[in-house]
Amino acid sequence: MDPINIEFQQPKAPITITIPLSLWQEIETLVADHPLTREEIVQKAFQEGIRIVMAEITVEKRLAELKSISERIDPDKKP
Numbered sequence: 001m002d003p004i005n006i007e008f009q010q011p012k013a014p015i016t017i018t019i020p021l022s023l024w025q026e027i028e029t030l031v032a033d034h035p036l037t038r039e040e041i042v043q044k045a046f047q048e049g050i051r052i053v054m055a056e057i058t059v060e061k062r063l064a065e066l067k068s069i070s071e072r073i074d075p076d077k078k079p
Contacts, residue, residue: 002021003020003024004020004024006018006042007040017042024038029044
């Protein structure tokens with residue numbers, strides 16, 4: 001049972017993701033009546049996952065920046 005490789009274009013470079021055959025078959029069952037192909041659904045899910053991860057990284061970075069700023073502010077100091 002060889003895994004399935006799906007390659008799709010991204011703005012910077014093509015990406016290939018590998019999906020175990022068992023998962024590929026599960027996806028086929030889940031999306032049997034969907035107008036998109038399995039490849040399109042996997043690509044969209046992957047891209048959405050990237051967006052979610054990037055958003056989480058951005059939030060974590062902003063929180064770290066806010067913490068850094070708040071640590072530099074002396075609440076006893078008058079403006």
